[in-house]
Amino acid sequence: MTFDEAGHEHDVPTVTVTVVHHSVHGHTRVLAEHLADGARLVPGARVHLVEIRPEDVVAGRWHDAGVLALLDRSDAIVLGCPTLMGSVSAVFKAFMEAAFTPFTTQAWKDKLAGGFTMSASQSGDKLAVLEQLAVFAAQLGMQWIGVGDMPGNNWTGGTRDDLNRLGSWLGLMSQSHADQGPEQAGSRGDLITAQRYGERIARLTQRWVNAVPYETPRTTEHEARALSASLREPQDAPPALTGA
């Protein structure tokens, strides 16, 4: 239920967005939380944050019937894990292999999907992970949504706090310094990009599932640089997240 400016109640159709992720030391979890926060900005979005736990992997096989049931009834599934040895993490791969049942039944066909990864190096071969996640989604018959922000730190005035500072569109990339804990995960720009990506996925899910009108925002490179610069300035209020 939402309210218009006059205070009248309106029924808003709902969608279920589930962010499913694995994190060894907590950096990727921070990214997942920001993505979920962005999705929650969208009226009618029911957002779940699910962690794939190593203790649910036994003899190389992951199993959690409750998580699989939640994914079965989700309209969008966002997949994320750290980049380890240039690949998805072993625990997350065990989860992916447990999706063999929805593969054989096409139960997840035409759900929307997106993906994200965290690593220590600027590149670190993160693209390989996003490709693995996108291929996984394709095998499940899902429709993939990429990042909608222009590139950030690609010019002389850029900083690591810019939106989409690693210039990744297949999915969200973030980088954490190897000597810092999860409280320093990513950069300010990475976390805002995660929120905007989560919001974008939830809005496109509302459009896909319930035909809720959504005019995709478009920015020029010049406008994107100005937006990043404005987000850099110290401010008391959290930055505006609309216009994903």
Ligand SMILES: Cc1cc2nc3c(=O)[nH]c(=O)nc-3n(C[C@H](O)[C@H](O)[C@H](O)COP(=O)(O)O)c2cc1C
């Ligand atoms: C076994 C191992 C392999 C790693 N492989 C990579 C890699 O291929 N590329 C990279 O940039 N960072 C690599 N890293 C660094 C992690 O991606 C980085 O610490 C990340 O923030 C971990 O996320 P988490 O805290 O969510 O587990 C590796 C770390 C470990 C422990």
